[in-house]
Amino acid sequence: MLQCGSIYSHTPSPLKALSFLIFLLLLLPGSGQCEPAPGIAMHGSPAEPAGFTHFPYANADAPKGGRLTLAKRGSFDSLNPLIVKGESAEGIRDYVYESLLARAYDEPFTLYGLIAEKVDTPDDRSFVEFTLNPEAKFSDGTPITVDDVVFSHALLRDHGRPNHRSYYQKVTKVQQTGDRTVKFTFDGSGDREMPLIMGLMPVLPHHLIDPETFEKTSFVPPIGSGPYLVGEVKPGASLTFKRNPDYWGAKLPVNKGQFNFDEIRFDYYRDAGSMFEAFKAGAIDARPEDDPTRWTEGYDIPAVRDGRIVKEEFSVAVPAGMSALVFNTRRPLFADSRVREALIRLFDFEWINRTLYHGQYARTESYFARSELSSHGRPADEREKALLAPYASEVKPKIMDGTFALPVSDGSGENREGRKEALALLEEAGYRLDKGKLRDKTGEPVSFEILATTRAEERLLLTYARALQEVGIEARIRQVDSAQYQRRKQTYDFDMIQYDWPVSLSPGNEQSFRWGSDAAAVEGTYNYAGVKSAGVDATIKALLEAKDSESFVAAVRALDRLLLSGDYVVPLFHLPAQWLAYWSRLKRPADTPIYGYQIGTWWAGP
Template sequence: MKAPILLLTAGLLLLPVGALADPKGGLAMHGEPREEADFSHFPYVNPDALKGGRARFAKQGTFDSLNPFIVKGGSADGMREYVFETLMARAYDEPFTLYGLIAETVDTPPDRSWVEYTLHPDAKFSDGTPITVEDVIFSYTVLRDRGRPNHRSYYKKVTNVEKTGDRSVRFTFDDSGDREMPLIMGLMPILPRHALTPETFEMTTLEAPLGSGPYVVDQVDPGKSITYKRNPAYWGRDLPVNRGRYNFDEIRVDYFRDASSVFEAFKSGLVDLRDELSPNRWAQGYNFPAMRAGRVSKEALPIETPAGMSALAFNTRRPQFADPRVRQALIRLFDYNWVNRTLYHDLFAYSQSYFARSELSSHGRRADATERALLAPFPDAVKPEIMEGTFSFAASDGSGQNREGRIEALKLLEEAGYTLKDGTLVNTETGEPFTFEILARTRGQERLLLTYAGALKKVGIEVRIRQVDAAQYERRKQTFDFDMIPNFWGASLSPGNEQSFRWGSKAAKAQGSLNLAGVQNDAVDAMITAILEAKTREDFVSAVRALDRVLLSGDYVMPLFYLPDQWVAHWKRLKRPDKTPLYGYQIDAWWYDEDPDTSAEMREP
């Protein structure tokens, strides 16, 4: 099937607002899409990959819903990826570029004040019902009014939606200047108007939903497993964005109570693949019979995206963390070098940025002229050493004593109104001891936190480590019912609207958002706006670095570690393409081949 042609006007400033540009192969956030209009497949897939077989994955925790678009309940893994589709598909070897999927073409003016999509004539839901403009408008309305907070926040920037043709729909945006909105709307999941009731949309359900994606829900064992079956009549199987993808006939996700059970299932062959996040296990845990027999592969795959931020978030809504000096003291008490060596075999790197491992990081870089201009209205928002690129989170000598850290921390705590009395840190005015609770979900988290609690105890701070089950952990996380909590905020090469959901002032008050720290900072809001309004890659990178500097200066989280590579272990019956994209491996490009001597090129897909 010939690739759909997408129409793009962004960036051609000499064209009038309504004019169409030459046909393009996609829509990029900055610059032009890499692929030509007639591209056949993404470069990181094997277009001749075998079709068939069964892939089995594992998830820790449980689920009680098949609706991934609402706050209530915990949705089963894979619903967004396998059952529901978006208007456009993302390329994972470009910072932020979309290509046609449900939408065959896209048009947007240079100022990106509106976007118009024309639907693919063959697009249909898995029950055979064609996808219409009315379905698109219905999806927008339901997600705006009843979806997760990120959908509600993003879609409020749409001021008008109208049907402009039998297969075309136009979204007009407000005057916020958010240039990401045409891409945000391109990633909107499309729901079936004939199979959903808006009034019950926010209720959890275990009834198999109707989507348009390559798989349908086959079996559900509530809270324990979900099985997806490849739809042989999938309408989009021959599109360029899908060629070489979705190769397994069946995908099963089993749920386990703890990480140890997940690993045991993998070792026994009940699970085919695992992302390894534990340096201890990576260094010492893979000496089991199947590995020694050569039936399991262990690979450190390259990844070129920002590492994101793994950290302990201070809930600044709580009075004990309202003073930044207290947060700075607690960060200084974390002995990174000793922890990394004794707990993690020195395999981790210390996070010095919210965008570590990429050009978006401000660490070690002096703020450029664009950054300084953006930050000028907020003279106290960034610490001088962070502005100059000379700041690093302090590292100890690795002895486990961290004497300098304790001295600096106690000085900061004294300035914040605390004093050490009979071995207990107390509020100087009230005499109340300084105590707090850290929420944990896994034993691995608990081990790290107990180590940290021991360091805090040396300065008179009593910390309670509370490990809770997955459901309670998510509930407390979504309602901000914690003092401190571990979390990971992933990052891409094109951060955008999600930054508002994570760090924006409005999100601090929206339950279910990822602004766990409760950040309410005018400079943060302004830098996010600058990111969204940036017209060139250069201005965009400067705006992201400026945001990084403000967040680092606020001491909202205690940074932890990141992996230098993507650690993956898998049974060799699962095969992968030779090329790994910027964003790391994509499991939907893998395939099943039980015979190790037979390649995909030798057999009919």
């Protein structure tokens, strides 16, 4: 039986029979056919009805005009964000390339029509069919056709980033089923996210791209179907986007009240200090802040006191994600989980939070902290127990029963208990403390390198390195530029790095790219820790196959328990809210979605 759009319903059971009867009546001769829906949700039904005019967090009457200047730290050497090679400039994927469907940011994971005006998928999600909008066209005026969609899939499958290659390999057949319809048939993996993954696939112009040169970095301005054109390009320094006055999708419900600035420019800065000074001088319009010291003390300036700069905290309902110091378990030192656990116990959060960050942070004790997806403080339910039963040896008992907590010190900076526990674990792993040095079985002193890219990172890492020195471990902090850091991350050429994995309320295929065993052996993935776990692979598969929200939440929590039990990272901390400072000439809608502020819905005031 073919369902339309979102294929899982939360209709209360007393109404199910009535709903099914009505559905059957609609299929009777003369009663009409079920029409493909304008949206699709991962779980449940889309919140917006057919014919909605705009998202509730956008102001449909927002004025157009002005320039928005934002800042990025580092540099760029490419305008292609869809390949591994190079460091791509910010904004290409957001403003130039469009996908078949557009995401709603006040729902966990729901997509609505963009290049595709309709989407159709069966109950088992074994395929998805898109109907293209007849008005859709690239910025050079060329209509978007099914051929462009088929070409984009093949191009990204064969030449795109590893995540694209991984996702799109699950498509077993691509068919043009009509003048404006294209059907993707999936393998038998049971991955229920695939219709949405294909809905988010960027659509590229077949007539302008040569697959043979696609993977080469370039400063040639790309052509897409999005609301902006690439304007001035200053390699490594700045990139300006100009709003396309002939943008085909300006009146679509998903775009009403968005993309309001005539120009959007990204300026690049070498360090955080100069970037902050540029913001205070008015050269940058908005600045997300993640430094508690700066947020507490750095904004005591006239522009804030007289209201020209606004400091605002935005509540969010999404997971905090995992910010952490990452062990590269491919390295022999970190292949032993006892060593990893010992180094976790040496991280004195209470001291660091008080002395470096004014006590503003909360400790991160879950990969999905601050949400219902977190396993922290929750005993495993029956669904989780069933999922984890074959992998019981991979889960620590305290994490299973919900009593686990990261070590808590007295905040004095001594952390005697942490050092004692760490040394016991290290001795158990075959290391010994001798003449102030921790030595392995051959007598060699233990040392490793931690990469850093900012002074803020370096300050934290130096504090941690001093704690490691107390047990005879030498941790060398090496600050590198963004280009070198990117190369070394992509090839896993590091001992330890600081990294942040953001998370949505609907984690899916990206979890394989971060934690899957296959991803651990492929360069360019986000599995920086080198996780290889049958249990992790199984729980990721379960969350992708979940047909209802209860099964989905259980699978995510089970994954959380396995990752926490593996001690793959030193969990750091997260902010209680989104912090943003911006010049008051920027205006925003009254409502903020669950994912936090969306700068694309803002506009320029007087």
